[in-house]
Each structure stands twice: as C-alpha cells, then as structure tokens.
Amino acid sequence: xxxxxxxxxxxxxxxxxxxxxxxxxxxxxxxxxxxxxxxxxxxxxxxxxxxxxxxxxxxxxxxxxxxxxxxxxxxxxxxxxxxxxxxxxxxxxxxxxxxxxxxxxxxxxxxxxxxxxxxxxxxxxxxxxxxxxxxxxxxxxxxxxxxxxxxxxxxxxxxxxxxxxxxxxxxxxxxxxxxxxxxxxxxxxxxxxxxxxxxxxxxxxxxxxxxxxxxxxx
Numbered sequence: 001x002x003x004x005x006x007x008x009x010x011x012x013x014x015x016x017x018x019x020x021x022x023x024x025x026x027x028x029x030x031x032x033x034x035x036x037x038x039x040x041x042x043x044x045x046x047x048x049x050x051x052x053x054x055x056x057x058x059x060x061x062x063x064x065x066x067x068x069x070x071x072x073x074x075x076x077x078x079x080x081x082x083x084x085x086x087x088x089x090x091x092x093x094x095x096x097x098x099x100x101x102x103x104x105x106x107x108x109x110x111x112x113x114x115x116x117x118x119x120x121x122x123x124x125x126x127x128x129x130x131x132x133x134x135x136x137x138x139x140x141x142x143x144x145x146x147x148x149x150x151x152x153x154x155x156x157x158x159x160x161x162x163x164x165x166x167x168x169x170x171x172x173x174x175x176x177x178x179x180x181x182x183x184x185x186x187x188x189x190x191x192x193x194x195x196x197x198x199x200x201x202x203x204x205x206x207x208x209x210x211x212x213x214x215x216x217x218x
Contacts, residue, residue, distance in 0.1 A: 001048075001051070001053055001054055001057060001059050001060070002059070002060040002061075002062065002067075003040070003044070003045075003048060003059060003060075003061060003062070004040075004041075004061075004062045004063075005027070005029075005038040005039070005040050005061050005062070005063045006038060006039050006040070006063070007036070007037070007038065007039075007063065007064055008026060008027075008037040008038055008039045009037070011037060016086070019039055020042070020083070020085070023041065023042040023043060024039045024040065024041065024042060025039060025040045025041075025042050025045055025084045025085070025086065025087055026038075026039055026086055026087075027039065027040060027086060027087040027088060027089065028087075028088055028089070029061070029063075029068070029070060029088075029089045029090070029091060030088070030089075030090060030091070031090040031091040031092070031096075032091040032092075032093065032096075033091065036063070038063065038089075040087065042083070042084060045084055045087065046082065046083075046084055049075065049084065052103055052140065052141065053140045054072060055072055055103075056100065056101070056102040056103060056138070056139070056140050056141065057138060057139075057140045058070075058071060058092060058135055058136075058138060059071065059072065059089070061089065068091055069091065069092050069093065069135070070089040070090060070091055070092065071089065071090045071092050071098065071100070071135070071138075072087070072088075072089060073088045073089060073090045074087070074088040075087040075088065092135040093135065094134070094135060094136045095134065095135075096134065096135040097132070097133070097134055097135075098132070098133070098134075098135055098138070099130060099131070099132045099169055100130070100131060100138060101128045101129065101130045101131075102128060102129060102131055102138070102139060102140070102141055102142055103127060103128050103140075103141045103142075104124075104126065104127055104128055104129055104141065104142055104143075104144055104178070105141050105142070105143045105144065106124060106143075106144050106146055106179070107143060107144070107145060107146065107147075108145045108146045108147030109122045109146035109147070109149060111147045112146055112147050112148065112149035112150070113149070113150045113151070114149040114150050114151050114153075114181045115149070117151075118150075118151040118183070119184050120149075120151055120181050120182060120183055120184065121181075121182045121183075121184060122146065122149065122179060122180070122181060123179065123180040123181075123182065124178075124179060125176070125177045125178060125179060125180055126157075126176060126177070126178045129142060129157065129160070129168055129178070130168070130169040131162070131166050131167065131168055131169060132166070132167055132168075132169050133165055133166040133167070134165065137163070137165045137166060139163065139166070142160075142162065142163075142166075144160060144178070144179070145161075146179060149179070149181055150181070151181060151183070152181065153181055154177050154179065154180045154181060155177070155178045155179035155180075156175045156176065156177055156178060157170075157175055157176050157178055158175050159178075160178065
C-alpha cells in the first residue's frame with residue numbers, strides 16, 4: 001500500500017496546531033537513520049486508517065521524491081472528534097526483525113463437529129495476535145482454520161499453526177485463549193403458574209359490621 005508524505009520543518013505545539021487547522025497531520029519517521037518530521041493530508045489518512053492492511057503490512061511511503069518502506073507504529077486520535085492528531089512510522093528493510101500485532105481471520109467453524117454435531121457456540125476471544133518475524137514475512141493477517149473444533153475444547157495461542165518463519169510472541173507463561181467452544185444454553189423451563197392467595201376475612205371487622213347494621217335497624 002502506498003501513501004504520500006511531505007517534509008515538515010517546523011516543530012512544537014504551536015506548529016502542530018497550525019497544521020491541524022489546515023487539515024494536515026504531523027508525524028515522524030524513525031529507524032535506520034535520522035528521524036524525519038513529516039506531515040500528511042488529514043482526510044486521506046483518516047480514511048486510509050480504516051483499512052486493515054494499513055495497520056499490519058509494509059507500506060511504501062513517498063517522501064521528497066523517494067520511496068521508503070515503513071511500518072505504522074502508532075497514531076493518536078482526538079479525545080472526542082474524528083481527528084487524527086499525530087502518527088508515527090518506522091523504516092524497515094528485508095532484514096528488519098520486528099514484532100507486530102496482526103488481525104486474525106477465522107474460517108471453517110461451520111464445518112466443525114462442535115457446530116454441526118453438538119450445536120456449540122464458537123466465541124472469538126482474541127481478534128489479533130502479536131507475532132515476531134522478518135519484515136519481508138509480515139502478513140496482512142493470519143487465517144485460523146476452525147474446522148477441527150470439537151465439543152469441550154478451546155483454542156490457545158500455542159495451538160495455532162502459523163506460517164514458516166512466524167512465531168507468536170509469548171509474555172511469560174501466558175497462553176491466551178483465542179477461540180472458545182461452549183455448549184448451547186438450555187431452554188428456560190416454563191415457570192409454574194402463580195398461586196393466588198385469597199386473604200381470609202377479618203372476623204373482628206365482620207362482627208363489628210353486623211353490630212352496626214343491627215343498631216341502624218332499630
């Protein structure tokens with residue numbers, strides 16, 4: 001994916017504010033040389049950020065007549081406005097080894113025994129996975145085949161079959177659940193009919209009422 005950036009000479013809060021006022025986004029490119037201040041067109045960037053590939057693949061940035069390969073590292077949005085405030089890129093080459101979170105795409109669950117036979121519910125617990133690989137091997141996404149799921153099991157990060165050269169990043173001994181398999185909920189049993197309780201008449205009040213009637217009849 002290609003995009004165009006422009007050199008930025010002025011720095012500081014005031015300069016960044018003036019850029020945003022004219023629909024520009026301040027940014028920086030670092031790694032493999034001196035950091036370079038850049039600016040991008042806000043509207044073009046805003047809609048490009050909605051594309052999955054822009055977050056998880058090697059990008060071609062055109063800057064000052066040259067094309068560099070970069071990776072999106074971070075960006076900041078306004079607290080409540082649909083506005084990109086700042087963006088960071090990292091220069092990469094074929095030998096750069098990196099860690100990056102990539103989206104997970106799931107397929108085949110409708111053909112699994114858990115769904116077809118046992119009517120289980122499949123839950124996608126994690127929608128992305130942090131991986132480590134060479135920049136040249138970075139995938140836009142990782143496809144997970146769920147056709148082998150069976151009742152009573154869950155799919156953990158260690159169970160994933162990743163392409164050669166790509167490995168999941170482990171944080172200590174954590175082995176997070178990626179997909180869960182749960183049994184369907186039983187239908188709620190019909191509640192028994194409510195029992196209507198009729199209060200017995202108060203004998204004292206009844207006697208008093210009769211006495212009053214006799215007095216009135218005299």
